Structure formats: C-alpha cells, structure tokens
Amino acid sequence: MKAVLNIFKGIHNLERTVQRCKLTLKWEDAKLVIQLTCHYGIVKTHNLSFIECDALQAVYDKESCPNHMVSDSRVLLGALSSFHQQTLEEISFCFTPRNLILKSHVEEPDPSKVVHTVVTLTRGEFEDYNIMSNCELTVCLKEIRALLAFTGSTGISTKAYFSGPGSPIIFTYDSKPLYEGTLVLATLVQKAEVGTQPASKSSHEPRASTSIRKASSEVSVRKNNLPNSASDDGDVTEVQDVTFPLENSRVEEIPHQQKDAVRDDTSHSEPVVPLSRNNHKTAQEEEEDSDTVPSSPPAKRSKFFFRRCFEATFNPDTLPGHNIILAEDSDEGD
Amino acid sequence: MSIYRQEEREINDGQFRAKTDNVKNILQILKTMNFRDQANVVLSPSGIKVTVENVKCAQANAFIETDLFQEYEIEEEMVIFKLNLTSWIECLNIFGGGSAGAASPSLKMVYRGHGYPLVLELEEDGVVTDCEIKTEEPEDTLDFDFFSTGVMNKIIMRSECLKEVFTDLDVTSEMMEILMSPDAPYFRVSTFGNYGTSQTEISMESELVEHFECKQTLKQRYRMSLIKPSIKPLTAALKVSVRMDARGFLCLQFMIRTESHHICFIEYFCCPEEEDGDD
Numbered sequence: 199m200k201a202v203l204n205i206f207k208g209i210h211n212l213e214r215t216v217q218r219c220k221l222t223l224k225w226e227d228a229k230l231v232i233q234l235t236c237h238y239g240i241v242k243t244h245n246l247s248f249i250e251c252d253a254l255q256a257v258y259d260k261e262s263c264p265n266h267m268v269s270d271s272r273v274l275l276g277a278l279s280s281f282h283q284q285t286l287e288e289i290s291f292c293f294t295p296r297n298l299i300l301k302s303h304v305e306e307p308d309p310s311k312v313v314h315t316v317v318t319l320t321r322g323e324f325e326d327y328n329i330m331s332n333c334e335l336t337v338c339l340k341e342i343r344a345l346l347a348f349t350g351s352t353g354i355s356t357k358a359y360f361s362g363p364g365s366p367i368i369f370t371y372d373s374k375p376l377y378e379g380t381l382v383l384a385t386l387v388q389k390a391e392v393g394t395q396p397a398s399k400s401s402h403e404p405r406a407s408t409s410i411r412k413a414s415s416e417v418s419v420r421k422n423n424l425p426n427s428a429s430d431d432g433d434v435t436e437v438q439d440v441t442f443p444l445e446n447s448r449v450e451e452i453p454h455q456q457k458d459a460v461r462d463d464t465s466h467s468e469p470v471v472p473l474s475r476n477n478h479k480t481a482q483e484e485e486e487d488s489d490t491v492p493s494s495p496p497a498k499r500s501k502f503f504f505r506r507c508f509e510a511t512f513n514p515d516t517l518p519g520h521n522i523i524l525a526e527d528s529d530e531g532d
Numbered sequence: 533m534s535i536y537r538q539e540e541r542e543i544n545d546g547q548f549r550a551k552t553d554n555v556k557n558i559l560q561i562l563k564t565m566n567f568r569d570q571a572n573v574v575l576s577p578s579g580i581k582v583t584v585e586n587v588k589c590a591q592a593n594a595f596i597e598t599d600l601f602q603e604y605e606i607e608e609e610m611v612i613f614k615l616n617l618t619s620w621i622e623c624l625n626i627f628g629g630g631s632a633g634a635a636s637p638s639l640k641m642v643y644r645g646h647g648y649p650l651v652l653e654l655e656e657d658g659v660v661t662d663c664e665i666k667t668e669e670p671e672d673t674l675d676f677d678f679f680s681t682g683v684m685n686k687i688i689m690r691s692e693c694l695k696e697v698f699t700d701l702d703v704t705s706e707m708m709e710i711l712m713s714p715d716a717p718y719f720r721v722s723t724f725g726n727y728g729t730s731q732t733e734i735s736m737e738s739e740l741v742e743h744f745e746c747k748q749t750l751k752q753r754y755r756m757s758l759i760k761p762s763i764k765p766l767t768a769a770l771k772v773s774v775r776m777d778a779r780g781f782l783c784l785q786f787m788i789r790t791e792s793h794h795i796c797f798i799e800y801f802c803c804p805e806e807e808d809g810d811d
Contacts, residue, residue, distance in 0.1 A: 201725075
C-alpha cells in the first residue's frame with residue numbers, strides 16, 4: 199500500500215498537474231504500471247512489483263441482518279470528530295430504536311485516566327433507521343473513520359447492516375457507475391459482567407441529577423472490587439448533582455422523556471469494560487458516601503505537593519523544628 | 533568611545549572589506565549550501581566564492597557577486613581561507629528572520645589577512661553585533677574539469693519541473709539515473725526503490741524547457757545521498773541548467789534571485805557512480 203500511496207500523495211498537487219493516469223497490469227513481469235501524464239509534457243511512470251497472495255474471504259450476508267441504517271456520511275463523520283483521534287482505538291455504536299449513541303471504548307481499568315466521549319444522534323438524523331432490537335457494537339475507529347472520510351468527501355450515504363455484537367457490521371456505499379464499496383468490520387464480543395453488579399442500581403433508583411448520564415453501575419462495581427483504587431474516583435463520587443463533567447460531550451441535549459430509553463438501554467447492555475466515567479450517583483450511593491472517610495489523596499497528588507520530601511537529597515533533620523513532635527505516631531494496626 | 537574608535541580603525545585596515553544593506557541575500561544563499569560544516573571561501577575582485585565539498589564526490593559553489601554589496605574593497609588579487617559555514621550562517625542570522633516589514637540587518641565584513649578571523653558586524657535598528665569567525669588553512673578543492681572533454685549535453689529548464697521530480701524521488705532508492713538524449717525520451721530521471729522503479733520524463737518540447745542541446749545519449753547513475761544536497765538550492769532557484777559530460781559527471785547550475793532581486797548562481801557538481809564498483 200505504501201508504494202501506491204507514495205505515488206498518489208499530495209492529492210491537491212496531483213489535481214492541478216496530472217492530466218491523465220493510466221494503469222497497466224503486466225502479468226509476465228509481475229508489475230503494475232502507473233503512468234501519470236502531467237502538464238508541460240512531463241510523464242511519470244511507476245513500475246510497482248506485485249506478488250500473488252491469498253485473498254481473504256469474509257463470511258457475511260447483509261441480507262440476513264435484521265438491523266440496518268442509512269446515514270449521510272457527513273453526519274457520522276461530524277459525530278466522530280468529537281472523538282479524540284490519536285489515542286482512541288475503538289468506538290461503540292449503541293443502537294436503540296430511538297437513537298444511536300456513540301461511545302469511546304477504552305480498555306482501561308481506571309476510567310479517570312482517560313477521556314470518555316459520548317455522542318448521541320436521534321433517529322431523525324438518519325435517512326433510514328431500522329433497528330429491531332437494541333445492540334451495542336464495538337469496532338475499530340480507524341477503519342470506520344477512513345471509510346467515512348472518503349464517503350463524506352464525496353457526499354454519498356453510508357449504509358450499515360448488522361445483527362449484534364460478535365457478528366460483523368457491514369458498511370456499504372455506492373456511487374454507481376463510478377464506484378461502490380463494502381467494509382466488513384468485526385465487532386467485539388460482549389464479555390461477561392464484571393464483578394458484583396447489583397442489578398437494582400442500574401435502572402430503578404431515582405436519579406439524583408437532572409442531566410442524563412450513562413449507567414453508573416460500573417462505578418459502584420469498581421468501588422467494591424478495588425478498594426485501593428485511586429481515590430480520584432472517591433473524590434468525584436462525593437460531588438453531588440454535578441453538571442456535565444468536562445470529559446463527557448454531547449451533540450445535543452436529550453429531553454427528559456428519553457431518560458427511560460436510556461435506562462432501558464443500560465439494563466440490556468452489559469458492560470464489556472467499564473465504559474464512561476461519570477458523576478452520576480443514585481440516592482443510595484450518596485448516602486453511603488457521606489459515611490465513608492475520604493481516603494488519602496492519590497499518590498500523584500501527594501507527590502506533587504510534597505515534592506521535596508521525595509527527593510533523594512531531602513533530609514528531614516535539616517528542617518528547623520524537626521525535633522518538636524506535635525502528634526505521636528498512632529498505634530500500629532489502626 | 534575611544535575604544536570603539538580604535539577598533540574601527542583596526543577594522544578598516546583589512547585586506548578585504550564589504551558592506552551590504554541586506555544580510556538576507558547572502559544568508560539565503562549560504563543556507564542552501566549548508567550540507568557540510570566547513571567551507572572554503574575565496575575572496576576576489578569579482579566577488580565571493582564559497583565552496584562546500586561532500587566526501588570528495590560532490591561539490592557546491594556559490595558565487596556572490598560584488599553588485600550584491602554597497603561597498604566592496606579588496607587589496608589582494610585573491611584571498612582564500614576555510615571557515616565553519618554553520619557558524620557563519622548562525623552569525624548572519626543573529627537577528628533572526630525578522631518580520632516581513634522589519635528593516636533587515638546590514639552587514640559589514642572585514643578580513644585583515646592570513647591568520648586573522650573574519651569579522652562580521654551586523655546592525656539592525658541601532659543594535660550592533662560583532663562576531664569573529666576563526667579562519668583556517670584552505671582545503672584543496674576538487675576541480676571537476678568540466679569543459680575539457682568537449683562533449684556535453686545541456687538542458688536549461690525552469691526549476692518547477694525539476695523541483696517536482698527531485699522532491700518526489702523515491703526515498704528507498706539508493707541510486708538515481710539521469711538520461712539525456714537527443715532522441716526520445718530526451719530527459720529522464722529514474723529511481724530504483726524497494727517497491728519498484730519510477731521514472732519521470734520531460735520532453736524537449738515542454739514549455740518549461742528553455743534550451744535543449746544534447747549531442748549524444750548519455751545515461752549515468754548517481755548516489756541519492758550525493759544528489760540530495762542539491763535539492764535545497766533547487767527549491768530556491770528560478771532556473772536550472774543540467775549538464776552532463778562524456779565522463780558522466782553532472783553539473784547543476786541554479787539561478788537564484790535574492791530578496792533584493794539580484795541574481796546569484798550556485799553550481800553543484802556530482803561524480804557518477806561506477807557501474808562495476810571500481811575506484
């Protein structure tokens with residue numbers, strides 16, 4: 199691919215200078231000849247060697263997919279632009295009959311370390327939207343972005359056919375008679391639930407905050423399983439009724455009546471990996487938090503404020519008043 | 533104040549003095565040559581010639597003529613020394629690029645003689661900087677003896693087409709082959725990279741070719757690493773002349789228009805790559 203890309207790089211330049219492009223396949227020499235006829239009598243010829251290879255045959259059938267969606271590629275592309283390009287590898291498409299929620303998918307045990315993005319598109323944004331059942335598909339972001347960049351620039355629609363997680367999602371586009379394309383992407387299989395997730399917490403507790411959030415069940419799960427985890431979480435969950443945290447972003451505000459839709463969604467979808475970190479808490483969780491004692495600040499913070507103490511040259515004996523003890527050490531085991 | 537006057541007197545007693553209002557002209561030319569640290573400098577009544585050599589296989593010469601300077605005085609017929617080109621460029625650039633509208637610094641250069649440093653005095657908006665660059669014994673430079681064989685193919689073309697060819701060269705290719713011929717394809721540059729070969733042909737009928745004179749078909753390969761330094765002066769040039777002699781030596785001449793619209797020339801010589809690997 200690299201060789202061909204090199205030849206066609208600088209597309210704007212090519213548009214201006216190249217008048218004709220001729221592709222010839224020479225079987226005997228195993229060469230693909232690309233000849234670009236440019237302005238001013240300049241002719242560029244590239245002879246690229248090729249080798250035979252086994253073509254990968256994907257097994258898929260778009261006719262058998264119960265769900266499908268047709269969208270203007272630019273709409274999807276615009277939604278994807280909210281996701282951080284360099285670091286994010288996978289994205290989750292959560293389809294419900296009412297809307298499509300795009301979420302960043304990161305395999306990171308500590309959600310406070312990464313930026314999570316959630317973008318929601320209502321069914322009205324699509325040219326055709328036909329979802330039989332909710333499903334959540336996680337795919338590789340790079341590939342779908344590349345496809346949409348192409349279809350978006352040419353202004354054609356992208357169709358998606360899918361059945362459920364674990365089965366491929368098929369994106370197609372066509373602009374006959376010029377070209378048509380199909381992109382078949384594997385989707386992540388849903389993993390088993392993580393730890394003890396009390397089902398009650400996910401959907402039935404009254405919501406403390408008025409803004410819509412994704413299921414917070416993952417937050418409680420983590421607190422149970424990893425008591426020593428960075429207390430950034432601890433800090434956050436103590437904050438009540440917070441409006442949007444900086445990390446979460448939305449394309450549009452969702453009116454209240456859609457709360458149910460979201461809640462239904464969460465009861466169906468099982469967390470593959472804790473997805474979005476958020477400040478949502480149920481009333482029950484808030485009560486619990488007021489009883490817990492705030493744990494020590496995360497190592498990072500203490501290292502920042504007490505920087506000098508961690509330096510090799512630090513000698514506590516040099517501090518004036520070091521021998522005055524204000525509080526004795528507490529008993530061990532406390 | 534008295535110290536300053538004394539220094540001024542010293543500066544004026546040199547073998548060579550030159551003054552220009554715009555240092556950017558010289559800076560632009562020297563920057564394109566900076567593929568090596570050391571350069572030979574020849575000061576003569578017709579101007580300054582700077583020579584940079586590349587592993588004894590390639591050579592770049594820049595000619596900075598006297599009309600670039602407001603004042604140009606030299607006592608000897610020819611003065612030669614070697615100095616660190618990178619340092620020279622850094623000193624000339626000491627006031628930075630400057631914004632488009634800003635006054636450009638003026639430059640005064642003085643060389644007192646053998647063993648003395650090259651003294652630079654740059655002034656911009658009342659701020660004066662002076663630098664001294666140590667000079668060394670000049671190195672022997674190659675004489676490519678280009679005109680001796682008599683046979684030569686020469687093409688003069690506008691730099692745009694060669695710029696496109698050279699900047700798009702396949703970086704995985706070690707060699708670059710140049711063909712110049714009175715018959716088709718007239719002028720062809722080929723590279724042999726990891727993925728395959730690429731060729732660019734420029735026809736003699738092209739509008740960008742201003743002068744075409746090829747007596748025989750000459751085809752020669754050159755090491756890419758030796759040709760690469762010529763890309764910098766090429767990008768700064770308006771026109772380029774490509775010449776190849778019967779031995780296969782390549783001479784590229786770049787016509788550069790400086791900021792103050794003076795014309796300067798940079799020459800680039802390159803040895804061909806021997807086919808059988810013999811020395």
